[in-house]
Amino acid sequence: MADAGIDDFAQVAERYRPELRAYCYRMLGSVDECEDLVQDTYLRAWQAYGGFEGRSSVRLWLYKIATNTYLNVLQTRKRRPLPSGLGAPADSGAVALAPAQSDIPWLQPAPDSLLYGATDDPAVVVSVRSSVRLAFVAALQHLSPLQRAVLLLRDVLGWQAGEVAEMLETSTPAVNSALQRARARLAEAGPTLDELGEPTEPELRDVLDRYMAAFEHADVDALAELLRADVELEMPPIPTWFTGRDAVCAFLARVVLHTADQWRLAPTQANGAPALAMYRRAPDGSFHAHGLDVLSLAGGRISRIVAFNDAALVAKFGLPEAFVAPGS
Incomplete structure (x- = not known):
């Protein structure tokens, strides 16, 4: 050439x-x-x-x-699930965690910078945001590969049925049939794009500030005020997950939030949603990457926390792997 x-x-x-x-x-x-x-x-x-x-x-x-x-x-x-896609939630916050299952190809969060590119066009960001949310991407994993492609091409990206048929080297009726099956399966797995609401900027800033403070001060009561009654907590690669404010707070109080000043959080964006890089204090007083929490908000409160326990994710979001806090 x-x-x-x-x-x-x-x-x-x-x-x-x-x-x-x-x-x-x-x-x-x-x-x-x-x-x-x-x-x-x-x-x-x-x-x-x-x-x-x-x-x-x-x-x-x-x-x-x-x-x-x-x-x-x-x-x-294999499809990439979240823990909620594999089984029922734990009966209570007192349940012992199942061992981490690193052999499962878990769903991964994506930095907004990867999904939007360098654009600062609000219209582009809004058009992409709802269709890259973790809940939607997880629901897509329940579709067959062909159904997934057809639904994305038709319903998310807006290609015409004839254009999709050309891409797949098939007929327009075959594309329409696959789309109908994909929509039906997605309706069962949920959520729909219309259910993925957008918090206002003041709501978002307030929730993030209070979430960070609650973790850094090990204040479970303050955290509880931020959570919906039906909140869900998932922690891949651990398959155990919790639903309900009482169960989530009981687990966090028992396992995660023992002592103040053990965590530092850094805000970022993942899958068009607020996220926080989680850093845990080491014996020498420095803080080291622990993972990434991705939050879903509804009605001004947190409806879902997906806590990815993978320290390597933090660097993929352009954040440091470790740091020394002032005064440490």
Whole structure:
């Protein structure tokens, strides 16, 4: 391929990388795997660009390559669940935790910077945000790979049925049939996009400030005031999970919030939602990355906490792995 062709490909294709990255993340539920899939998509497209005849748009062509690469990958991959997708919640906050199950390919949170790219366009952010929420991405994992792709392409990204049929090299009726089955299955697994509400900025700031203070002061009562009565707490890779304010607070008081000044929290954004990097005090007084809490809010209170107990996640959000607090 001539250098001019290479330069032309980069110019016309690179603009679609952020949206393809978000698309691949929704399908796979993994930051690492979505990056690999996007890289593979661009490599395949670059290699084939010399034969691209322009019968469709470059954007549709890239989505076709990404979708078919994804369908091949998913033939040998398991779905990525959260603990609530594997079994019932614990009976009470006094239940002993099951051992961590690192052999399960758990759903991973994604930094907003990866999902939105460098855009500061509020319209782009709002259009993407609800469809990358953890609850929605987890629900997508209950669909077959084909249903997942069709639903995302039609209902989230707005492609026409004929365009999706072209991507999948199938018929329009086949696409419509897959979409109907996907919608029915998603309605069972929930949530719908309409159920993923947006807190106001003042609400969000207030909840985050109070959540951070409650953890840093080991104040379970203050934390309880922030939680809905039906709040859920999940902690992958631990399969045990809790539902209900009393059970969640009892567990946190028993296992997590023993002594003040053992935690430091740093706010960030994951999956279009508020998140906090969690740091735990070491014996020498420094704080080391412990994991990432992703919060869902409804009615000004926290409805769900997904506490990813994976210290390596913190660096993926551009935050330090350790630090020394002033006065330590």
